[in-house]
Amino acid sequence: KGCLFLVPTPIGNLEDMTFRAVKTLQDADLIAAEDTRNTKFLLNHFEITTDLISFHEHNTAQRIPELIEKMNAGVSIAQVSDAGTPSISDPGKELVKAAIEADIAVVPLPGASASTTALIASGIEPQPFYFYGFLPRKGKERTEALDNLSNRVETSIIYESPYRVVKTVEDLKRFFGGDRRITLARELTKIHEAFLRGTIDQAIEYYQDHDPKGEYVLILSGKIIEEIEDMSDSEIINSIDLLIQS
Numbered sequence: 527k528g529c530l531f532l533v534p535t536p537i538g539n540l541e542d543m544t545f546r547a548v549k550t551l552q553d554a555d556l557i558a559a560e561d562t563r564n565t566k567f568l569l570n571h572f573e574i575t576t577d578l579i580s581f582h583e584h585n586t587a588q589r590i591p592e593l594i595e596k597m598n599a600g601v602s603i604a605q606v607s608d609a610g611t612p613s614i615s616d617p618g619k620e621l622v623k624a625a626i627e628a629d630i631a632v633v634p635l636p637g638a639s640a641s642t643t644a645l646i647a648s649g650i651e652p653q654p655f656y657f658y659g660f661l662p663r664k665g666k667e668r669t670e671a672l673d674n675l676s677n678r679v680e681t682s683i684i685y686e687s688p689y690r691v692v693k694t695v696e697d698l699k700r701f702f703g704g705d706r707r708i709t710l711a712r713e714l715t716k717i718h719e720a721f722l723r724g725t726i727d728q729a730i731e732y733y734q735d736h737d738p739k740g741e742y743v744l745i746l747s748g749k750i751i752e753e754i755e756d757m758s759d760s761e762i763i764n765s766i767d768l769l770i771q772s
């Protein structure tokens with residue numbers, strides 16, 4: 527049987543491609559890519575000549591049986607998304623499940639993801655963290671997601687596009703309050719990489735006279751940690767006393 531390799535690709539800076547990722551893509555029999563034109567550019571840069579097949583959210587159901595059949599027949603497939611780690615807010619998870627079901631070896635490669643890249647430079651507690659990805663766009667789903675996130679004690683990681691980031695930060699204020707700490711990381715690994723670190727209110731103020739540019743990762747401080755940080759020493763001691771008594 528062939529294997530299924532899960533291969534992360536750069537999120538902006540081509541130098542973040544690992545040696546192993548290049549070798550795996552070169553050695554695979556076939557590359558299943560979210561956007562073949564986009565991946566072709568990457569392959570050309572690294573002089574990789576492996577054949578490509580499209581695999582994206584709109585042809586997943588049809589492609590999976592085809593890809594499983596190929597791997598059962600001995601073809602090794604490398605799956606890539608447009609940028610970063612496959613399956614992380616990107617296509618891949620259904621293929622992984624189907625491969626496991628079919629007893630095909632799944633081989634993940636470590637590599638770039640906007641989530642952890644933003645998290646480690648955020649200045650906000652890196653763990654425990656809760657990766658959310660993209661918020662629902664509207665309605666009850668969005669409200670519920672925001673409500674749920676605002677009550678989490680873990681640091682939260684949210685993905686957002688430049689077109690919606692201001693609206694999202696405004697919505698965050700309604701649920702998290704203006705004082706909650708946030709880091710907005712944009713254009714990670716690119717020339718204009720930038721971090722805005724502060725409170726939700728400060729972020730709203732900043733975007734009143736700056737246009738959002740590039741893709742964003744939002745890192746939000748967790749609820750309890752924030753509350754404890756805001757407490758004075760005597761308040762913390764009183765809370766501990768109450769806990770001991772209860």
Ligand code: SAM
Nearest residue numbers: 537610611614616639640685686713714741742
């Ligand atoms: N699979 C990718 C990963 O591992 O990070 C995520 C793909 S998702 C479709 C795209 C989102 O990831 C963007 O809207 C943005 O929130 C985030 N993202 C990707 N590249 C980024 C970058 N260079 N800087 C900041 N955020 C980025």
